[in-house]
Amino acid sequence: MKLTHHQRVQLAITALLFSTLACRAATRLIIPDTPTPPPTSTATLIPTATPTLPPTATPTIEPAASCPSVLSQIVVDSTSNGENADSSSGTADADVTYLVHYTVVGDELKTPLFNSIPDELKTEQEDRTTQAEIWKYFTRLIPAAQRKLVTGYSIMTDGKYNLLAGVNQSEKDPYKWNLNVDIADSNEKTVLTFTLIHEFGHLLTLNSNQVKISLPVYRNPDDQDIYQREADACPQYFTDEGCSNPESYINTFFERFWTDFYGEWQAINKETDEDTRYQMLDDFYNTYQDQFLTDYAPTSPEEDIADSFAFFVLSPKPDLTSIASEKILFFHEYPELIQLRQQILERICVEFPS
Numbered sequence: 001m002k003l004t005h006h007q008r009v010q011l012a013i014t015a016l017l018f019s020t021l022a023c024r025a026a027t028r029l030i031i032p033d034t035p036t037p038p039p040t041s042t043a044t045l046i047p048t049a050t051p052t053l054p055p056t057a058t059p060t061i062e063p064a065a066s067c068p069s070v071l072s073q074i075v076v077d078s079t080s081n082g083e084n085a086d087s088s089s090g091t092a093d094a095d096v097t098y099l100v101h102y103t104v105v106g107d108e109l110k111t112p113l114f115n116s117i118p119d120e121l122k123t124e125q126e127d128r129t130t131q132a133e134i135w136k137y138f139t140r141l142i143p144a145a146q147r148k149l150v151t152g153y154s155i156m157t158d159g160k161y162n163l164l165a166g167v168n169q170s171e172k173d174p175y176k177w178n179l180n181v182d183i184a185d186s187n188e189k190t191v192l193t194f195t196l197i198h199e200f201g202h203l204l205t206l207n208s209n210q211v212k213i214s215l216p217v218y219r220n221p222d223d224q225d226i227y228q229r230e231a232d233a234c235p236q237y238f239t240d241e242g243c244s245n246p247e248s249y250i251n252t253f254f255e256r257f258w259t260d261f262y263g264e265w266q267a268i269n270k271e272t273d274e275d276t277r278y279q280m281l282d283d284f285y286n287t288y289q290d291q292f293l294t295d296y297a298p299t300s301p302e303e304d305i306a307d308s309f310a311f312f313v314l315s316p317k318p319d320l321t322s323i324a325s326e327k328i329l330f331f332h333e334y335p336e337l338i339q340l341r342q343q344i345l346e347r348i349c350v351e352f353p354s
Contacts, residue, residue, distance in 0.1 A: 062317060062338055067349035071314045074348075078194035079294055096163060099125040099183070101154045107139050109153060124157060124183050131155050134181050137189075138196050141347050146200070146340065149207055152178035160184045164195045167202050169241060174218040175208045193348060194310055201309030202302065205250045206241050214242035239302060253305045253330060257323065261288060265298070291323040313341050314348075 065071055097117055102109040109132060117125055135153050152170055156163075164185045170176035179199060186192055204210075214230045217240070234243035237254040244251040258265070261284075268284055271277040285298045293311050297304040304327070312331040320326060331337045 062332070063342060064316075065345045065349065067345075067352060067354065068316070070349065070352040070354075071345070074190040074193050075311070075314050077188065077190040096156050096158045097121060098154055098156045098180075100131065101152060101178075102131075102135075104135075104151050104153050107136075107144070109135055121157065124155070127183065130183060130186065134183070134186050134192070135179075137192065137351075138179065140351065141193065141196055141344060142200050143340070143343050146204070149175070149177050149203060150179050151176040154178060154180040155183050156180050157182045157184045164191070165199050167199050169213075169218060174213050174215065174241075177203055177207075189351075193351075194314065197313050197344065198306045198310045201306035204309065205248070205253075205305050206239055206302065209245075210248040210250060211239055211244050212242045217242065237301065249334075250301065250305055253308075253327075254301045256330070257291065257304070257327060258301050262301075265300075269300075291327075293324050293327060312337070313344050 098115050099117055099121060100115065101113045103111045112128075114125060134155075139147065151173070162182075162185075164182055166180045168178050168180065170178055181192075181195075185195075216226045217230050220226045230242070231238040236246055236248075236251045237244045237258075239250065244254070254262075265284065268277060268280040271280060281298060282295075285292065285295045288298070289295070292298050292304065294307050297307040308327040309331060312328050315328060317332060318325040318328050320329060331341070
């Protein structure tokens with residue numbers, strides 16, 4: 001989940017949680033875990049314009065994945081309202097407890113730092129085998145050149161079926177990143193696969209090659225005036241990390257898919273009452289649901305592009321039938337991403353032998 005600036009301030013739970021993009025199961029964050037009333041009559045579905053894509057000069061031939069049924073199952077498990085996504089007791093604001101933080105050197109986990117935690121979490125904190133396997137799985141999925149910016153790895157938990165994982169800028173270096181995974185939600189491999197690809201989508205679209213990092217915001221995460229000044233000075237889409245480059249993936253994505261209703265979304269995002277904001281986001285999704293791949297994607301442009309990237313990797317190339325399908329096709333416009341997709345798919349298929 002890509003948190004807004006004021007949400008990041010509210011979620012200063014521990015020293016390690018200072019700008020976390022913590023992501024839940026794809027269909028859970030917008031709709032609260034308690035029963036939600038049906039949308040009001042004012043939430044009217046607005047038909048979208050016919051989607052259009054710029055023609056490419058030379059079509060790129062994309063080889064088919066060797067394990068299509070596995071990929072389909074990953075998407076189904078990760079975006080359904082089944083067991084992996086359901087919790088009657090969880091809430092969107094459940095407290096996160098960080099159990100252990102590792103420094104990443106190459107592919108190795110070094111210098112574990114153990115937090116003081118409740119006794120009931122000691123087993124998870126001491127489960128070094130599972131912690132290491134989650135990290136090794138990430139390294140097996142994502143090519144080495146694409147994860148050089150990850151220099152920290154944390155195991156956290158807020159219980160099952162709430163926050164699944166997140167990424168955040170490193171505490172010591174704004175140009176490096178941490179990966180955080182909830183150990184309680186790591187046992188279902190299909191869901192973990194989708195989640196890790198989603199998190200990598202954040203790294204791909206928010207790294208310093210895509211976004212000019214704002215050092216004033218990084219150094220003063222609680223200062224709303226500094227944040228607003230930096231945002232006002234940005235002629236492109238402003239992420240919580242800084243001003244996106246004009247030709248960056250996220251700015252191009254934002255300009256194509258978000259400009260028509262961004263003002264409406266901003267008004268929702270300024271709502272300080274959590275329950276009210278979730279209900280407003282629910283209504284927002286019901287109004288524009290034909291433009292989103294999941295009901296989690298409307299949380300922010302950052303979450304929308306990360307979810308869309310996960311679908312790009314895991315789904316067959318779709319026909320252009322909706323704005324939602326156009327968001328998958330968006331990534332097919334970039335030859336370097338087509339190549340990266342194939343690399344990840346080959347790794348996934350090895351992980352799920354038939």
